[in-house]
Amino acid sequence: MALFQISEPGESPAxxxxxxxxxxxxxxxxxxxxxxxxxxxxxxxxxxxxxxxPSVVRYLPDGxxxxxxxxQAHQTADPRNTIVxxxxxxxxxxxxxxxxxxxxxxxxxxxxxxRLRTVAGVKSPVEVSAEILRVLRARAEASLGIADGESLYGxxxxxxxxxxxxxxxxxxxxxxLAGLNVMRLLNEPTAAAIAYGxxxxxxxxxxxxxxxxxxxxxxxLRLSKGLFEVIATSGDAALGGDDFDQRILCxxxxxxxxxxxxxxxxxxxxxxxxxxxxxxTYHAEAPLAARxxxxxxxxxxxxxxxxxxxxxxxxxxxxxxxxxALRAAGLNVEDVKGVVMVGGATRMPQIQRAVADLFRxxxxxxxxxxxxxxxxAAMQANVLAxxxxxxxxxxxxxxIPLSLGVETMGGLVERIVPRNSTIPVARAQEFTTFKDxxxxxxxxxxxxxxxxVADCRSLARFELTGIPPMAAGxxxxxxxxxxxxxxxxxxxxxxxxxxxxxSVAVKPSYGLTDGEIERMLRDSFEHxxxxxxxxxxxxxxxxxxxxxxxxxxxxDADGALLEAPERAALDGQVALLExxxxxxxxxxxxxxxxxxxxxxxxxxxxxxxxxVRRALAGHNIRSLEL
Amino acid sequence: xxxxxxxxxxxxxxxxxxxxxxxxxxxxxxxxxxxxxQVHPDRHVGASDxxxxxxxxxxxxxxxxxxxxxxxxxRAAYLLxxxxxxxxxxxxxxxPREFLMRQMDFRExxxxxxxxxxxxxxxxxxxxxxxxxLAVRNSLATxxxxxSEPGAAVSAVRELMFLQKLAHDVERAxxxxxx
Numbered sequence: 001m002a003l004f005q006i007s008e009p010g011e012s013p014a015x016x017x018x019x020x021x022x023x024x025x026x027x028x029x030x031x032x033x034x035x036x037x038x039x040x041x042x043x044x045x046x047x048x049x050x051x052x053x054p055s056v057v058r059y060l061p062d063g064x065x066x067x068x069x070x071x072q073a074h075q076t077a078d079p080r081n082t083i084v085x086x087x088x089x090x091x092x093x094x095x096x097x098x099x100x101x102x103x104x105x106x107x108x109x110x111x112x113x114x115r116l117r118t119v120a121g122v123k124s125p126v127e128v129s130a131e132i133l134r135v136l137r138a139r140a141e142a143s144l145g146i147a148d149g150e151s152l153y154g155x156x157x158x159x160x161x162x163x164x165x166x167x168x169x170x171x172x173x174x175x176x177l178a179g180l181n182v183m184r185l186l187n188e189p190t191a192a193a194i195a196y197g198x199x200x201x202x203x204x205x206x207x208x209x210x211x212x213x214x215x216x217x218x219x220x221l222r223l224s225k226g227l228f229e230v231i232a233t234s235g236d237a238a239l240g241g242d243d244f245d246q247r248i249l250c251x252x253x254x255x256x257x258x259x260x261x262x263x264x265x266x267x268x269x270x271x272x273x274x275x276x277x278x279x280x281t282y283h284a285e286a287p288l289a290a291r292x293x294x295x296x297x298x299x300x301x302x303x304x305x306x307x308x309x310x311x312x313x314x315x316x317x318x319x320x321x322x323x324x325a326l327r328a329a330g331l332n333v334e335d336v337k338g339v340v341m342v343g344g345a346t347r348m349p350q351i352q353r354a355v356a357d358l359f360r361x362x363x364x365x366x367x368x369x370x371x372x373x374x375x376x377a378a379m380q381a382n383v384l385a386x387x388x389x390x391x392x393x394x395x396x397x398x399x400i401p402l403s404l405g406v407e408t409m410g411g412l413v414e415r416i417v418p419r420n421s422t423i424p425v426a427r428a429q430e431f432t433t434f435k436d437x438x439x440x441x442x443x444x445x446x447x448x449x450x451x452x453v454a455d456c457r458s459l460a461r462f463e464l465t466g467i468p469p470m471a472a473g474x475x476x477x478x479x480x481x482x483x484x485x486x487x488x489x490x491x492x493x494x495x496x497x498x499x500x501x502x503s504v505a506v507k508p509s510y511g512l513t514d515g516e517i518e519r520m521l522r523d524s525f526e527h528x529x530x531x532x533x534x535x536x537x538x539x540x541x542x543x544x545x546x547x548x549x550x551x552x553x554x555x556d557a558d559g560a561l562l563e564a565p566e567r568a569a570l571d572g573q574v575a576l577l578e579x580x581x582x583x584x585x586x587x588x589x590x591x592x593x594x595x596x597x598x599x600x601x602x603x604x605x606x607x608x609x610x611x612v613r614r615a616l617a618g619h620n621i622r623s624l625e626l
Numbered sequence: 627x628x629x630x631x632x633x634x635x636x637x638x639x640x641x642x643x644x645x646x647x648x649x650x651x652x653x654x655x656x657x658x659x660x661x662x663x664q665v666h667p668d669r670h671v672g673a674s675d676x677x678x679x680x681x682x683x684x685x686x687x688x689x690x691x692x693x694x695x696x697x698x699x700x701r702a703a704y705l706l707x708x709x710x711x712x713x714x715x716x717x718x719x720x721x722p723r724e725f726l727m728r729q730m731d732f733r734e735x736x737x738x739x740x741x742x743x744x745x746x747x748x749x750x751x752x753x754x755x756x757x758x759x760l761a762v763r764n765s766l767a768t769x770x771x772x773x774s775e776p777g778a779a780v781s782a783v784r785e786l787m788f789l790q791k792l793a794h795d796v797e798r799a800x801x802x803x804x805x
Binding site: 154183184226227320323324327328383384385386395396397421422423424425426427449482484485546547550551554596597598600601603604605607608609611612614615616 | 640641642657659660661662663664665666667668669671672673674675676677679680681682683684685686688689690692693797800801804
């Protein structure tokens with residue numbers, strides 16, 4: 001029995017109209033793209049049959065870029081212009097970047113997000129990530145046979161569950177910059193649970209232990225037929241396989257008594273360290289030898305015991321959040337039916353042992369830990385694009401990983417949305433003025449679990465002005481937080497005590513303004529000699545046509561919810577948009593699209609109400625049957 | 627925002643439930659999931675902007691209603707609020723002396739366990755708290771659904787608030803231990 005009987009919402013397209021949708025795992029070390037074809041999710045390979053794309057971008061003096069294996073091959077020779085593990089810098093300031101001194105980059109410290117100075121100019125981590133996404137997009141388009149001028153319907157991009165708002169926003173911006181319609185940001189462990197759960201028909205409580213190149217996530221989910229429900233999530237956004245490499249690097253420097261290293265030697269040793277780490281997965285000891293640019297030669301042997309010893313504290317650092325997530329979910333280890341291992345770093349034997357000890361059961365390793373996230377993302381993309389078949393339908397309910405709050409007196413945090421709230425979620429809090437005649441209030445939006453603002457991540461600052469002068473404590477300012485299904489926050493503040501409303505809406509953007517994105521988009525089209533105006537016209541036309549299709553399907557399904565005059569008014573707006581679409585005026589199309597969207601608000605609201613009633617009706621019938 | 631208030635605005639009616647403290651969690655869960663399957667943003671990705679907005683607002687409201695009804699404390703406070711009683715401001719109902727003594731005792735034990743970094747002691751406190759919380763919750767069902775004089779129900783809700791705050795502090799202590 002399917003848990004959900006789905007009728008209209010998300011209108012399933014006719015078979016010949018299957019929409020091309022992809023799932024992207026934008027990883028610290030490697031990235032992948034996958035899609036669902038003939039009901040099966042598969043990772044898409046490049047022309048040489050390789051499915052992993054190393055997340056490495058090299059900038060050349062003429063502005064061209066190399067991405068993937070080619071860039072990786074040059075990383076030792078050209079370390080400053082070859083960016084590896086850029087994910088660590090997404091949405092991060094310089095002070096947040098761990099081991100910045102151990103990287104060969106020329107960082108530019110800018111408010112919000114750090115930048116990297118390369119031979120091709122200063123680059124934001126968003127731009128670097130977009131280069132990787134562009135290559136994956138081209139791979140998918142070639143593989144799916146998408147002709148020039150046509151485009152993919154949409155993409156799902158995965159992010160670590162423990163990514164904060166800044167890191168999520170940066171990822172979404174990168175997708176936009178790469179020309180993708182980002183349908184959803186999906187948490188990596190959730191994606192893995194989808195792939196694992198659908199593959200094995202699992203039901204019950206599962207934990208996903210996801211140790212990637214640069215991030216650690218632990219999510220606990222309840223799987224039942226037709227539903228993936230995240231109960232709690234925890235982790236560390238700055239802990240991953242890279243840190244194990246760093247430990248080996250430090251060990252080499254100490255054991256071999258090496259002096260200060262130049263960037264090339266640093267990169268060389270990191271490559272050697274990674275090789276040794278991977279070798280130790282299947283061997284008791286790993287040989288380590290290299291000649292440095294100074295002519296120095298070293299030869300060492302790293303045993304598996306020594307490796308476990310020098311990384312024991314890193315393994316421990318994953319167990320705290322794991323226990324925390326269990327407590328937050330109100331569960332004991334005995335309640336967990338299985339632990340799914342995700343991420344290349346979980347191949348390390350000491351990780352496998354630690355997880356087995358904690359959960360008192362062998363972890364599940366039957367899906368390729370490198371591919372499982374991309375496969376789950378492709379499955380979700382397929383469902384979001386409306387390609388689902390009857391009977392194989394499911395819904396995903398995720399949570400927000402970190403609490404959202406606002407700064408109050410004395411640098412303390414007042415929590416507004418607690419972590420592990422199911423998204424989308426909205427909460428509001430009321431504040432008041434503390435001085436007579438005060439007409440403005442400033443707010444500081446923060447994210448994190450600590451009591452002090454200084455220990456949390458600052459997301460945005462904004463000011464509400466135009467409060468009518470009143471006695472202290474008389475004004476009532478309502479600060480509302482809304483977190484959408486991507487886990488992204490928007491904040492608004494409104495003075496509500498008088499008729500006069502002062503209001504401000506904030507969308508934190510972390511150093512990347514809309515103007516900056518525009519510029520980056522322009523820059524990226526220069527090479528393609530794209531005409532911005534033609535592009536705007538094409539985009540608005542696609543938007544307008546999409547709206548007509550969506551609305552006509554909705555009217556077919558639920559047209560009865562409208563009174564005749566309401567229907568006539570809506571049809572009038574539809575006709576206006578159709579007229580605009582027949583012409584070549586981008587602005588007119590945009591305006592008619594916006595107008596139709598506004599005109600259809602009442603109808604949209606009633607459709608939701610009807611959906612609720614439909615759900616309850618089905619539910620009552622079933623209750624009676626029991 | 628300007629949606630007309632309808633019968634779907636009341637948390638209980640939204641899920642087709644009677645406004646009672648004792649509720650069948652499985653029924654609530656099922657209703658929540660079935661409504662989600664209709665209104666969730668994932669069901670409206672290709673829809674008009676207006677419909678996607680409506681979907682997000684409706685799902686947000688459904689999640690809030692579910693959270694309130696699912697939480698024993700919030701559910702009690704909500705039921706009292708529906709009857710025009712705000713437990714937070716009913717200051718005339720002082721807490722029973724014996725309850726306050728137990729609270730102080732608890733706080734001291736928590737302080738000691740944190741200072742000594744004694745995880746086993748924290749675990750014992752955690753269990754003790756669970757047991758007490760459950761007892762208060764069970765008494766609430768009789769007090770609220772029995773339609774008796776509201777004073778006792780308000781007092782029980784306030785007890786539950788104290789216990790919840792304590793549970794939060796115990797969790798903090800665990801985290802401090804692991805940091």
